[in-house]
Amino acid sequence: MKVDPAALLSLTAVFSAACLLVWVLRPLARRLGGAGAAYGLWSLPPLVWLAQAVPLPAALALPMREIGVLPPALMPMAAQGEPLTAGTGVMAAWLIGALACLGLQLWRQRRFVRAMGPLERVRHPRLPVYRATHDAGLPALVGLWRPRIVLPPDFARRYDAAQRALLLRHELVHWRRGDVPCNALATLLLCLQWFNPLAHAALRAFRRDQEMACDARVLAQRPRRRRLYAEAMLIGGVDAPWPPLGCPWPSRHPLKERIDMLKQPAPSRRRRYLAMLCTGLLACGSGYVAWAAQPHTPATAADAALPSLAPPRYPKAAADQQLGGQVILRVDVRADGSVSDVVVESSTPAGVFDAVSLEAARKWRFRPAFKQGKPVASRVRVPVTFEMDPAPAGGSAMASR
Template structure:
């Protein structure tokens, strides 16, 4: 993938993930009230689903040797490019800045995780299968991505009653059984990749809150008569100010009051949870399909023979409906586009070339625009492969009191080497 292609993919995934996060933030309260905390937590699956959908190949669009006219509606913004526009060097600097941000964010998470691990002191195994640390802050907790384990504080046997210890162990076991540690690792990875998106960092806090509420409900489903003891165990557990990125722990950032109040609510019935699961599945499938369908189509160009160029031209006359023409051409071959508006005939006689000066990666469109057979402009447009540029001209003639307007947006993509 080219530098420009990488940045374009990053933009598309950022838009898709942001839309998914906003949808979940808007619906999580409704889902929790109607179907329970476990369903609200499951709704976060919409975020990775939309990201995967964007990364899937777009719907194929056959490239035709002759113009094929059709109405279109762009679903994602394109970056205009011209001879005086962004260069490959600029794109490379943006990519380098993004990579530095990814590394810096990853190091920050690693430092926080390492700081917590070192603060535990010596961790020894217990007879009950759990592990006991020399400290109390942030414990009990489930830790470890590859070899997960439950770590309890040094005063675990003193601070909690026998019933409370059983509930605490069940809570952390539920985190392990449902893969919450790996999901937290995935969230940390997404925050590294999209470090520049504050919405994702904001969503991470609510994701962890829904995770803890869902775990509470799973524990109550297995120990329905232990609500009071469970609440007392919460009160006895110290609340840490900043959770580490890759653990599941009782001292989460979720308000303790809300967790205790949730214990008073009756558990949702199986039918309600089933209905909620169906709603989340429908939401995930719909969101994933919408993200996939909104992708700009570039498959046709990727499958062209080496040396050919895929051209997508969108022509709009006098602010009317846009028309798109897609076709395949060879460097130096002549291209002819024609259309009419308000009684006038327009024609674009153009040639596509590869390379401009010392920039062999630039595709150049040299065009002659004619109105009723008379040349009105001879523009020259240069873009990087896969990017789009726009040509606009205005004539002295007026239609309904406005100057005639000609707009041609062109996206040119060179076939990949070796295809």
């Protein structure tokens, strides 16, 4: 595996820029399109990061250039060992930190689940509802593969019937919207960016926006229940930390901000659709910018012009006959330096050295041509000369170049 801290730095810069953009636009999106619009903006950081994983397409081949006669003893680039550098230590530290952060998140999830104690199934016509032995910050939607709605032991005493229905609907909205898988993805991104303070702040803001968007969805379905909903928030329960794979009701969410949101009138359907359209366009534009701005390994003009090639073997039949010749190859080179296609343009004598030349050329690695500072596909002409070396006393010699 190639050690490349520059790629990690580029991904970190792109992710941080996306998080800052979301942070700036959240208040405007919430004011124009509601809490759901602000929550939708958080699709930008994973999308722009994913965009950088999509390779740039191969560029059109440049006009053919000619490489000088093939040197006889150059080793191919793939066979050259890469010495360990400081980048190895950087990547090792990043990997250790990512694994440690992932272990911490798994421990937090396990602690939350164990704090609930044994679960008892509650009869419900449509939902998998369970009652916990202890209140660890419930009710909550818990679990990634088999999500369950877990209620506190005093759920029936703490809330009246209307409030219980609202809270169950709140967790149901989390379930139908796929918020637990979204939390899993956000946690994974946090582990990959464990060293980035913006990632930790972004996760907290993402979870707050998630809860507010869920509140808004519930109240859009039950607009006359705002007061009951606010009273249920004030009753609350244990203020437990967020589980990585769960959506608890009395979460560590600023209560004042959540109550203020309930006072705001719901945006019209037209404004919501307009906010969704703007979010989609912003996500596409940001993803394209991140994709087009992928870094490339710099190379000098001399490196771009010098191939690193292994000469072909000398055919035994030609060596036995002391036969020499030349093959002109036309080689299509990808932007990464590998050979995409090779054909024999001419050969003398015809057909004698073609097969071995093609066999060797398909394994060659070139330093690609550059256009506007970026590696591009190109086409080169490579003459391969086969000639017999002067025979030493008592034997014969051969060479290809």
